[in-house]
Amino acid sequence: MSTAGHEGRIDYRSLKLRVGIELHRQLNVGGKLFCSCMPVREEGPSHFTRLLRPSESELGEMDPAARFEAVKGFEIKYLYGESSSCLVEADEEPPHDVNEDALKAAISIARMLGSNVVDEVHVMRKMVIDGSNTTGFQRTMLIGIGGQLKVGDRTVGVQTVTLEEDAARIMGSEGRVKKYCLDRLGIPLIEVSLEPVEVHRSPQEVVEVAASLGRSLKSTGLVARGIGTVRQDLNISIEGSGIIEVKGVQELPLIAKIVDYEGKRLHWMRTVSEELKGRGISRERAVEGPIDVTDVLSKISKGFIRRVLSSSDVALAILARGYDGLLGDEPYPDVRIGRDLATIAKLFGLGGVIHSDELPGYGIEESMVGEIRARLGASDLDGFVIVVGNEAIASRTLEAIASKLREIVDGPPSETRAPTSDGKTRYLRPRPGAARMYPETDIPSMEITEEMMRRAEAIIPPTWDEQVKGLAGRYGLSRKLAEEILDSEMYTLFEDIISRYSVKPSVVAATLTEAITSIRREGLDVGKITEIHLKSLFEKISSDEIAKEAISDVLEAIAGDRAKTVDEAMDVLGLRTVSDDMLVDIIGEVLDANSTLIRERGEKAFGPLMGEVMSKVRGKVDGGKVSELLREALERRLAKT
Amino acid sequence: MLESVKASIGDHLLLKLKGGLEIRGTLMPRYGYADDRHITIKLGNGYNIGILVSRIEGVTVEKRGTFEPSKPSEASFKSGGEVLILGTGGTIASRIDYRTGAVTSVLTPSELYSSVPELGDIAKLDTEVLFNILSENMTPSRWDEMAKRVGRAVKDGYRGIVIAHGTDTMHYTSAALSFALENLPVPVVLVGAQRSSDRPSSDAATNLLGAVTVAAMADFSGVYIAMHKGLSDDVIAVHSGVKVRKNHTSRRDAFQSVNSRPAALVHLKGLRIIKNLELPPRRDGHQDFSVKSNFDERAFLVKYFPGMSGEIIDHLVEIGYRAIILEGTGLGHVGKPLHESIGSAIDKGVFIGMTSQCLWGRVRMTVYDTGRDLLRMGVIPLEDILPEVAVVKAMWLLGQGATFEDMVKLMPMNMRGEVSGRSLISYEHGRT
Structure with missing residues (x-):
């Protein structure tokens, strides 16, 4: 392992680790891409169920990703409501004409990035049969080719700018039924694909590129803000590997972790592939079987295998030629072939796999291992993989596993993977090819006229710098705060709050950026803080029910799960405000108790008195008001004496 | 330009465009109704795009290809x-x-x-x-x-x-x-x-x-x-x-x-x-x-609407139609201006049957005067037969050699389940 440094660190440069970013962002143009439904969040109340089958592309080939999804054999349940879905989302009516504002916005973004806008736009169907689209495909159109993005002193090339429809929102699955909600389906998305960047020193370089692209898009004012409106796909490769497409990374900080993990994983896969070649294994000879080993495993007396085998399930095994020791080895944390094979089995609805490197185990004794090896004709260098389950599903699962084991022989295979919340990835499906693109026959091609170009260019916004300056001036924000809020997913919320409530914009901006960041740093779950919480918080500040000093306490109480609403947080924190009358009483009490101090120090007693009053009312009354009332009361007291 | 390099559908091309942009892709067929100022190229990523022919400065065929949108298969x-x-x-x-x-x-x-x-x-x-x-x-x-x-x-x-x-x-x-x-x-x-x-x-x-x-x-x-x-x-x-x-x-x-x-x-x-x-x-x-598959195409389906004149009926009779199925309103009505033409068509031996544009429900022409007038002229109420089924049935009966009298007898009579004797309460009409 020449590229591995000490303690699981790797040298990205010698691996030739390259990462292409595809940024997807919802467009905020009102309406959906192919119908007039509203892009609002809505779950249910009605539903229907569907099955999807792969179909051939116009070139007569079947897409491998589509085939993989099809053999899994799931039923799909779609939930829908009336504001967000019509017959178009339900795949019960042909798509309407492309939303002109979305097309204009996409052209405008392409021009901003220096991309060449195509002369004629063709809507395509991208085969996606995991159920996330009722049609079995995502409608997408290429708007721009080429262009560039400046990131510090680096220039990153733009490959393409496309306009597409967002997919349905997955709600989970019950058994072999997957559940999706139609509200998000059809919302216009802009996708910008960048040329791969080579990672030199740190995956942080990739984060910077993604952040910079994000800022450019946000600066247009044409994209939606908020959780779930942005997703990044990462196309990761090392020298000698296929391309790994990691789908749907929502948070920027996760990108660095994922790039690092994939670098390590690909490095290990390449090592495995070299080892297999060294053992004389070819792709064709890598797998044999499956054979039925139910009778062997039936000898197990207890444990989960015993339990599943006592139903009508079977145990099937394949020979993994040359794989002995390579299935279970884990050179970096969670980088292990066995882990990916188990994921494939889970995608087919099975519990996982049993492979030779973890045996004897699970109640499978040495003698049984020997018997299975003998039946498979396994040599010392060979491994095997067993799955247990319904016969048809088990054999389809093993087919998918076999093709993965064959692919690895020729180097780390291309695949589509999903990010995990701790910055790793898991196998999702084979990587789709060009075979999954099929013209959308329901919509004729559209010529991009000079008039359309002119109108789109008219909405290209001022530069980022100009926008930051403008914002800072308009609301009296520091440059840093203005930049932070403009870059934030909360920007739309910021504008909304200051237009509704009379609160200082700098307080709102600081809350939405710095306060929330520091709560996150404390390790609390800021995901619990919703727009509703924030609006209710500022409403109460604007009506003097809460003092701005209490903002962090309230948000921490919500993030820390001590309160579900702002009202609850106020109760928990004892923040019910003190009325003016009560405040006057409290000040009176403090003055009474400190008559000596007042006598001795006169007006100079204000400081210590202020401190004492504030200790009784902090967070319940605005400090300015305390100061004002205290000063008046103190003056009156001094005048009397 | 494409002809000069003998580029044909399915070939992999390298196009040089004005402004220096180079595009590689497969030449795809244009749809019959698409304009001829653009060509369609399938890029390596699978997307099709249209390129203005006037923007192309140079074409090289990088690889010859074939294009067969669908495989011929045995009949x-x-x-x-x-x-x-x-x-x-x-x-x-x-x-x-x-x-x-x-x-x-x-x-x-x-x-x-x-x-x-x-x-x-x-x-x-x-x-x-x-x-x-x-x-x-x-x-x-x-x-x-x-x-x-x-x-x-x-x-x-x-x-x-x-x-x-x-x-x-x-x-x-x-x-x-x-x-x-x-x-x-x-x-x-x-x-x-x-x-x-x-x-x-x-x-x-x-x-x-x-x-x-x-x-x-x-x-x-x-x-x-x-x-x-x-x-x-x-x-x-x-x-x-x-x-x-x-x-x-x-x-x-x-x-x-x-x-x-x-x-x-x-x-x-x-x-x-x-x-x-x-x-x-x-x-x-x-x-x-x-x-018994002979159909006589001289049957016509007329959907009545307010303002319709009788001339269309006259014309249908003139050009030789032998059966006219009316898709009337409600229980089986058409406006007065048509009545004369209908009467004269029937006098000439043309069968006229009444169905309803309501689709759901049965015609009943004895309820209102208009219906009774039409009945008296010899319009035959066709029960709850769908208008489309009625015109097909008329073509078929005529094709089987039915006379006017046969038509009058057989059109309203149930032959294949097209007429229901009873209208059940539970039959749905439309969706909510």
Whole structure:
């Protein structure tokens, strides 16, 4: 392992680790891409169920990703409501004409990035049969080719700018039924694909590129803000590997972790592939079987295998030629072939796999291992993989596993993977090819006229710098705060709050950026803080029910799960405000108790008195008001004496 | 320019555009109605784009290619089967056409069979392409052709026949076959798709499963249409061929039984058939079965609307029509300005039958004066027959040599289940 440094660190440069970013962002143009439904969040109340089958592309080939999804054999349940879905989302009516504002916005973004806008736009169907689209495909159109993005002193090339429809929102699955909600389906998305960047020193370089692209898009004012409106796909490769497409990374900080993990994983896969070649294994000879080993495993007396085998399930095994020791080895944390094979089995609805490197185990004794090896004709260098389950599903699962084991022989295979919340990835499906693109026959091609170009260019916004300056001036924000809020997913919320409530914009901006960041740093779950919480918080500040000093306490109480609403947080924190009358009483009490101090120090007693009053009312009354009332009361007291 | 390098469809090209941009991709066909100022290129990432020809400065063919949008396949597939699938075209057998850019019919029944292999688990199938047209191009002579082919298939001993058909006029064909196939001993099931077979969400596969299940396993005979019952891929409704109508432009449950319940339902889980009505039983022998497939096209369907004049009736009589089916308002009315023309048509021996544009419900012409006036003139109320079924029945009766008197007697009489004696309270009308 020449590229591995000490303690699981790797040298990205010698691996030739390259990462292409595809940024997807919802467009905020009102309406959906192919119908007039509203892009609002809505779950249910009605539903229907569907099955999807792969179909051939116009070139007569079947897409491998589509085939993989099809053999899994799931039923799909779609939930829908009336504001967000019509017959178009339900795949019960042909798509309407492309939303002109979305097309204009996409052209405008392409021009901003220096991309060449195509002369004629063709809507395509991208085969996606995991159920996330009722049609079995995502409608997408290429708007721009080429262009560039400046990131510090680096220039990153733009490959393409496309306009597409967002997919349905997955709600989970019950058994072999997957559940999706139609509200998000059809919302216009802009996708910008960048040329791969080579990672030199740190995956942080990739984060910077993604952040910079994000800022450019946000600066247009044409994209939606908020959780779930942005997703990044990462196309990761090392020298000698296929391309790994990691789908749907929502948070920027996760990108660095994922790039690092994939670098390590690909490095290990390449090592495995070299080892297999060294053992004389070819792709064709890598797998044999499956054979039925139910009778062997039936000898197990207890444990989960015993339990599943006592139903009508079977145990099937394949020979993994040359794989002995390579299935279970884990050179970096969670980088292990066995882990990916188990994921494939889970995608087919099975519990996982049993492979030779973890045996004897699970109640499978040495003698049984020997018997299975003998039946498979396994040599010392060979491994095997067993799955247990319904016969048809088990054999389809093993087919998918076999093709993965064959692919690895020729180097780390291309695949589509999903990010995990701790910055790793898991196998999702084979990587789709060009075979999954099929013209959308329901919509004729559209010529991009000079008039359309002119109108789109008219909405290209001022530069980022100009926008930051403008914002800072308009609301009296520091440059840093203005930049932070403009870059934030909360920007739309910021504008909304200051237009509704009379609160200082700098307080709102600081809350939405710095306060929330520091709560996150404390390790609390800021995901619990919703727009509703924030609006209710500022409403109460604007009506003097809460003092701005209490903002962090309230948000921490919500993030820390001590309160579900702002009202609850106020109760928990004892923040019910003190009325003016009560405040006057409290000040009176403090003055009474400190008559000596007042006598001795006169007006100079204000400081210590202020401190004492504030200790009784902090967070319940605005400090300015305390100061004002205290000063008046103190003056009156001094005048009397 | 493309000609100068002899570029043809399917070739991999390198295009140099004004401004220095280079584009690599495969030259694709232009749709017949697309303009000729652009060419279509499929890029390596699968996207198609259009490029203005006037922007191209140079073309190099990097690799010659071929382009075959669809594979030719054998017209029929024989294996001595139990069920015959006949292809007639339509969405169920359609994919992209590069001439128009829209979908067109090309898939053969055997291709359908190979893309829905579960069909083979239900019965041994034979497939045959009878013709390949979109259903708006269907004609009575095609009904004749279909009926005769079904007749031979019945005599050849098939347990059932499935006809893949375009949906737009499928209910006319089902009515025509219902009349033409007398004493039919087996089920004949028409089936279509509202979403073309080239998309993963197509209803073609599930509809076909339902249709083949009925053709192979049902214990009843007759002509039916099998299509989705609702929006879910779970239940296929089997409608009687004379009580069904396409009631929606695009939904997969567009077909509905009108003035009837669906004859049966097929639950796709477990392929269970549940009968909703008394249906004629499947019979072994076919001694009394006969094909009477002659249709006389001199029957016309007129939809009445406020302001319509009688001239159209006069003209129809003049050019030789022998039966006119009126789609009147409500219980069976048309406005006074038509009455004279109607009276004179009947005097000339032209049959005039009344149906209702309400579709749901029965005509009853004794309730209002207008109805009684029309009755007195000799307009024949056609009970709860659907207008489309009535015009098909008129063509068929005329084709069988019916006289005016025969028409008056037979048109309102139930022959194939087209007239229901009772209007049940539970019949739905439309959706909410």
